[in-house]
Amino acid sequence: MGNLYYNKTAQWAVYVVFFAALGVVPLMVSDSFLLNQFATYGVYGMLALSLSLCWGFGGILNLGQGIAFGLGAYGMAMTMQMQSQTESNPIPPFMLNNSLESLPMLWQPFQSTTLGLILAVAAPTLFCAVFGGIMFRARVSGPFFAIMTLAMLSAFYTIILDRQAYTGGVNGLTPPGSFQFGDFEIDPYSPAAYWVVFGFLMGATFLTKLITQSSFGLVTQAIRDDAERVRFLGYSVAGYETVIYTISGLIAAVAGCCWVMLVQYVSPAQMDVSFSLSIVIWAAIGGRHSLLGSILGAFIIQGAQSYLGDTFLATWLLILGGFFIVVVRFLPNGLASLVEKAFGLFERRDPTSSPAPDGGRPLPAE
Amino acid sequence: MDLSSLLNALILGVSIASIWLIAALGLTIIYGTAGVINMAHGELIMLGAYSSYMLQFHLGLPYLLCLPASFVIVALVGLALERGLIRYLYNRPLDTLLATYGVSLVLMQGVRLIFGSDPKYLAVPEIFQSNVMLGSVSLSAFRIVVVAVTALLVIGLWLLFYKTRYGVQVRAVMQNKEMAASFGINAGRIYMLTFALGAGLAGVAGALFGVLAIVLPTMGASYVVQAFLMVVVGGGSLAGSVVASGVTGELQSVFAFFTNDTFARFIIFVLIVIFLRFRPQGLFAQAGARR
Numbered sequence: 001m002g003n004l005y006y007n008k009t010a011q012w013a014v015y016v017v018f019f020a021a022l023g024v025v026p027l028m029v030s031d032s033f034l035l036n037q038f039a040t041y042g043v044y045g046m047l048a049l050s051l052s053l054c055w056g057f058g059g060i061l062n063l064g065q066g067i068a069f070g071l072g073a074y075g076m077a078m079t080m081q082m083q084s085q086t087e088s089n090p091i092p093p094f095m096l097n098n099s100l101e102s103l104p105m106l107w108q109p110f111q112s113t114t115l116g117l118i119l120a121v122a123a124p125t126l127f128c129a130v131f132g133g134i135m136f137r138a139r140v141s142g143p144f145f146a147i148m149t150l151a152m153l154s155a156f157y158t159i160i161l162d163r164q165a166y167t168g169g170v171n172g173l174t175p176p177g178s179f180q181f182g183d184f185e186i187d188p189y190s191p192a193a194y195w196v197v198f199g200f201l202m203g204a205t206f207l208t209k210l211i212t213q214s215s216f217g218l219v220t221q222a223i224r225d226d227a228e229r230v231r232f233l234g235y236s237v238a239g240y241e242t243v244i245y246t247i248s249g250l251i252a253a254v255a256g257c258c259w260v261m262l263v264q265y266v267s268p269a270q271m272d273v274s275f276s277l278s279i280v281i282w283a284a285i286g287g288r289h290s291l292l293g294s295i296l297g298a299f300i301i302q303g304a305q306s307y308l309g310d311t312f313l314a315t316w317l318l319i320l321g322g323f324f325i326v327v328v329r330f331l332p333n334g335l336a337s338l339v340e341k342a343f344g345l346f347e348r349r350d351p352t353s354s355p356a357p358d359g360g361r362p363l364p365a366e
Numbered sequence: 367m368d369l370s371s372l373l374n375a376l377i378l379g380v381s382i383a384s385i386w387l388i389a390a391l392g393l394t395i396i397y398g399t400a401g402v403i404n405m406a407h408g409e410l411i412m413l414g415a416y417s418s419y420m421l422q423f424h425l426g427l428p429y430l431l432c433l434p435a436s437f438v439i440v441a442l443v444g445l446a447l448e449r450g451l452i453r454y455l456y457n458r459p460l461d462t463l464l465a466t467y468g469v470s471l472v473l474m475q476g477v478r479l480i481f482g483s484d485p486k487y488l489a490v491p492e493i494f495q496s497n498v499m500l501g502s503v504s505l506s507a508f509r510i511v512v513v514a515v516t517a518l519l520v521i522g523l524w525l526l527f528y529k530t531r532y533g534v535q536v537r538a539v540m541q542n543k544e545m546a547a548s549f550g551i552n553a554g555r556i557y558m559l560t561f562a563l564g565a566g567l568a569g570v571a572g573a574l575f576g577v578l579a580i581v582l583p584t585m586g587a588s589y590v591v592q593a594f595l596m597v598v599v600g601g602g603s604l605a606g607s608v609v610a611s612g613v614t615g616e617l618q619s620v621f622a623f624f625t626n627d628t629f630a631r632f633i634i635f636v637l638i639v640i641f642l643r644f645r646p647q648g649l650f651a652q653a654g655a656r657r
Binding site: 061134135138139140142143144146147148150151152154155158159161162273274277280281284314315316317318320321322323324325328329332 | 403451454455458459460461463464465467468469470471472474475476478479587591594595598626628629631632635636638639642643644646
C-alpha cells in the first residue's frame with residue numbers, strides 16, 4: 001500500500017491536469033494544419049483507450065478494433081457524402097461511374113444526417129454486441145478470440161474492397177465538403193473540430209475510468225486474471241465480456257466518425273490488419289493496464305512517426321518493431337509500469353502498515 | 367452451369383488447397399507443439415522467397431535446389447529467433463503473438479532496406495512454365511509442382527512425427543510437458559527444433575510462392591491470416607490442417623466459380639467464423655491439449 005500510483009484521488013487529479021493541458025492547445029497553436037494533426041492524435045488516443053479497456057481491463061485481445069473504427073468511419077463518410085448531394089444530383093459520382101442508376105438501399109438512411117450519425121455509431125456497436133455475444137458464449141477466448149477478430153476484420157476488408165459500387169472499393173470515400181451539423185459547419189482545420197474530438201476523448205476517458213473503478217470493472221478485471229474462478233463464483237463471464245467488448249467497440253466507432261470528420265476520407269486501409277495491429281502496439285507500449293498510458297502511447301508513437309518518420313523514413317518501422325519487441329520482452333505492462341515502479345521507490349514502508357498519508361509530495365500519478 | 371465446369375472448379379480447388387496448406391504447415395507445427403502464435407510466419411515465407419532469389423541470382427543455383435536451400439536458411443533464422451526471443455515467452459501466449467508481430471515488422475523493413483521495394487522474380491525451368499491439360503482444365507505445370515511438394519512435405523512430416531524418436535518426443539511434450547521432462551526429454555530442445563522446422567517449412571513455401579506471385583517485402587502479410595485460419599480450423603494438428611485446407615480450397619474454388627474470387631474469400635472467412643462458433647477447438651483437437 002501507499003504507492004501513489006494506485007491512489008484514486010491522485011489519478012483523477014492527473015486526468016484533470018492532462019485534459020486541461022490538452023484543452024488549451026488550440027489557444028497556443030495557430031497553425032491550422034498542425035491543429036488538425038493534433039486532433040487526429042486525439043482520435044488515435046481514443047482508439048488506444050478503447051483497446052486498453054477491452055484488453056487491459058477485460059483481458060480480451062482484440063486484433064480487429066479496425067472493424068468498429070472502420071464501420072463508424074464508413075458510416076460517417078456516407079453521411080457526409082450524402083450532405084453534399086443535392087436534389088438534382090442525388091447519387092454520389094463514384095456510383096455513377098460504377099453504373100448504378102439509383103441510390104442503393106444501404107445508402108438511403110444516410111440522406112438524413114441524424115439517422116446517418118446514429119447508424120454510424122449504432123451499426124458497429126451492434127456488430128460488436130452480436131459477434132462478441134456469439135463468440136464469448138461459445139467460450140472462445142485468449143489467442144483464439146484474437147484470431148477470430150482477425151478473420152472478421154479480413155472479411156470486412158474483403159467485402160468492402162469487392163463491393164465497389166457501394167463502398168468506393170479500394171479508393172474509398174472522399175466526401176467533398178466538411179461535416180455540417182444542423183446550421184454549423186465543422187471545418188476540420190478549425191479549433192471547433194479539435195474541441196469536438198477533445199470532448200469525445202475526454203468523455204470516453206472519464207466514462208472508461210468510471211467503468212474500471214465500478215464493481216462491474218472489478219469483475220471484468222477478475223475475469224482477465226482468471227475467467228474460470230469468476231465463472232465458479234456464479235458470474236456470467238460471457239455477459240461481462242460481451243458488454244466490455246461492446247463498449248470498447250462503441251468508443252472505436254465514435255473515433256471512426258471523428259476521424260472522417262477530420263480527414264474527410266476513408267478507405268479499406270483503415271480496416272487493414274496492420275492498422276488494427278498498430279492500435280495494439282500503442283496500447284502495449286503505453287501500458288495496457290493504464291488508460292492514460294495507452295492514450296500517451298498512441299500520442300508518442302504517432303507523434304514520433306510524424307516527426308522522426310521524415311528523418312528516418314527507411315528505418316522507422318525497424319525502430320518501431322525493435323522497440324516493440326523490447327517492450328513486450330522486458331516491460332510487458334508497457335511504459336506506464338515504469339512510472340508505477342518509480343513511485344514504488346517512494347513508497348513508505350510503515351511497519352504498522354496503516355494507509356500512508358500523502359507525504360506532501362506533489363508528484364503526478366500515472 | 368454444366369458438370370464439366372464444376373469439375374474444373376474442383377480440380378482448381380486442389381491447387382488452391384495446396385497453397386493454403388503449404389502456407390499453414392509450418393504454423394501448424396509451431397502452434398501445435400509449442401502453442402506459439404507466430405505472427406512473423408508470413409515474413410518467414412517472404413524470407414524464403416528472397417533466399418531463393420539470392421541463391422538463384424548470385425550463385426546461379428538451379429531452382430529445384432533452391433527449395434531445400436531456402437528450407438535450411440529460413441530454419442536457421444527461425445532457430446535464431448527462438449533462441450533469442452521466443453523461448454522467454456513460452457508461458458505468455460498472447461505476448462508471443464505481439465513480439466512476433468514486432469519481429470515481422472523488423473524483417474519486412476530490413477528486407478526492404480537491403481533489397482528495395484521493387485519486385486523480384488524467380489526463374490523456373492522450362493518444363494514448369496508450360497500448361498498441362500487435366501481433363502478439360504488447363505493448369506500451369508508449376509501448380510502441379512506445388513501440389514506435389516505439398517504432398518511430399520505432408521508425408522515427410524507424418525513420417526517424422528509418427529515414425530521417429532524425435533516425433534515421439536514431440537508428441538510427448540505436446541501432451542504433457544512436465545511428464546515428458548520427467549522421462550528425460552529436453553522440452554526446450556524439442557521446442558527449439560520444432561520452431562526451426564516450422565520456419566524452414568515457411569521457407570519452402572516462400573520459394574514456391576515466389577514463382578506463383580512476385581517477390582516483394584510485403585508479400586508475407588497476405589498469407590499469414592489465412593494460414594492462421596487453417597491452423598485454428600484444423601485444431602493445430604497436421605491432419606486437421608490438411609483437411610481444413612482441402613475443404614477450404616475446394617469451397618473457395620466452387621464459390622469463386624459462382625461469384626468472383628474476392629467475394630469467395632469473404633464467404634470463406636464468414637463460414638470459418640461460424641464454424642468456430644460451434645467447434646472452437648477445431649476439427650481435430652489435440653489429445654490432452656492444454657490450451
